Every structure is written in C-alpha cells, then in structure tokens.
Amino acid sequence: MTNxxxxxxxxxxxxxxxxxxxVPAGGGPAVWLNGDVYSVKLDKEESDGRLTVLEASVPPxxxxxxxNHTREEEAFYVLEGELExxxxxxxxxxxTGDFVFVPRNTMHGFxxxxxxxxxxxxxxxxxxxxxxxxxxxxxxxPGVPVPPFRPTDNPRAVEVGGRHGSFQAxxxxx
Numbered sequence: 427m428t429n430x431x432x433x434x435x436x437x438x439x440x441x442x443x444x445x446x447x448x449v450p451a452g453g454g455p456a457v458w459l460n461g462d463v464y465s466v467k468l469d470k471e472e473s474d475g476r477l478t479v480l481e482a483s484v485p486p487x488x489x490x491x492x493x494n495h496t497r498e499e500e501a502f503y504v505l506e507g508e509l510e511x512x513x514x515x516x517x518x519x520x521x522t523g524d525f526v527f528v529p530r531n532t533m534h535g536f537x538x539x540x541x542x543x544x545x546x547x548x549x550x551x552x553x554x555x556x557x558x559x560x561x562x563x564x565x566x567x568p569g570v571p572v573p574p575f576r577p578t579d580n581p582r583a584v585e586v587g588g589r590h591g592s593f594q595a596x597x598x599x600x
Contacts, residue, residue: 447472454481457563461488461575464563470553478550480559484509484538485572492535492595495528498550502526502536507544511536533595561589 449467456465468479478498484507492512502511504524511518511526513534520526520536528534538544550556562582566572 455560456566457559458566458572459559459563460490461485461572462490463566463572464548464559465566466556466559467547468553469556473553475553476551478548478553478556480548480550480556481505482546482548483572484536484544484546486538486541486543488575489537490535492533494533494593494595495530495550495555496593497530498552498555499530500528500534500555501549502528503547503549505545505547507538507542508540509536509544509546510539535595 447468452465454465454467456463462485463483465481465483466478467481468477470478489509502520502525504520504522506522508519508521511520511534513526513528514532518526564573
C-alpha cells in the first residue's frame with residue numbers, strides 16, 4: 427500500500443516513528459460505502475494517531491446521510507466536481523478547490539447533485555476514523571462498478587458508526 431522511509435535517522439526532536447509516507451495514485455485500501463468509493467491514504471498508525479486522510483469518489487446522487495463525529499474534527503478539500511454540503515443547518519455548494527472545516531459534534535453531510543463524479547479529500551483529526559470506513563464498507567474491486575446505495579446497508583453503517591462515535595441525524599440522534 428505505502429512506502430515508509432526508515433532509512434534515514436529522524437531529525438532531532440522528531441516524535442514520529444515514520445519520517446515520511448508515500449501513497450501512489452490509486453493506492454491505499456479502498457471500500458465501497460453508500461454508493462461511494464473511499465480510499466485510505468493515511469491511517470492512525472501511520473500518523474502516530476494524529477490524522478486520517480481518505481480520498482472519496484462520489485458519483486452523481488452519492489454521499490453519506492447527515493451525521494456527526496463526537497471524537498474527530500473533519501475537513502473536506504474538493505479535488506474535482508461539485509457537491510452540495512449541509513453543515514450545521516446551512517447548505518453550501520462546494521466546487522473544485524473549496525475547503526470546509528467541520529468541528530466535532532457538528533451535523534454535516536454532502537451529496538453530489540451534479541451529472542459527473544466528484545472527488546475530495548477527507549481529513550480527520552485525531553486519526554482513527556478510517557476504521558469506520560473499513561468496517562462499514564465492503565472492499566472495492568478494481569474494474570467493477572460501485573454498487574448503488576441500498577437502504578438495507580444503512581443499519582450496518584449506523585451500528586458501526588455508533589461504535590466509532592458517529593451518529594446519523596435520521597437515526598434519531600440529531
């Protein structure tokens with residue numbers, strides 16, 4: 427998945443056990459969830475617990491239900507496309523190059539209402555929320571289309587989300 431350099435000694439005062447990390451394009455474990463594809467680029471272990479980074483590919487109509495995170499802050503950086511985001515009661519249209527920061531305990535979600543797929547980076551701090559995606563999703567298979575969202579998948583996402591401190595608005599926790 428990744429290349430971690432440990433050849434050179436760490437710089438004085440460096441606390442990280444990993445001097446650097448390289449994830450090639452298309453690299454990192456990928457899962458299908460809610461009709462989207464999520465690829466882990468940096469996990470809790472690789473960042474000494476500081477950060478999780480995922481790349482999300484969101485097809486038209488895709489996106490998660492409105493939810494919150496009780497343990498993590500989340501940031502979004504749109505790489506490509508356009509998404510409608512709901513954050514703390516406001517609706518925003520975000521496009522390529524836009525950045526959104528969402529503090530913990532803030533209800534939020536996004537939906538691709540366009541004609542083309544959107545891509546974005548998701549950043550979580552502290553790290554560890556990648557475990558939700560890896561547990562709730564199913565491993566993505568290269569060359570196979572993403573299965574569409576099925577309402578029968580949602581109870582599993584709600585259950586796994588609860589274990590990871592994330593609660594959906596429509597699950598009665600808003």
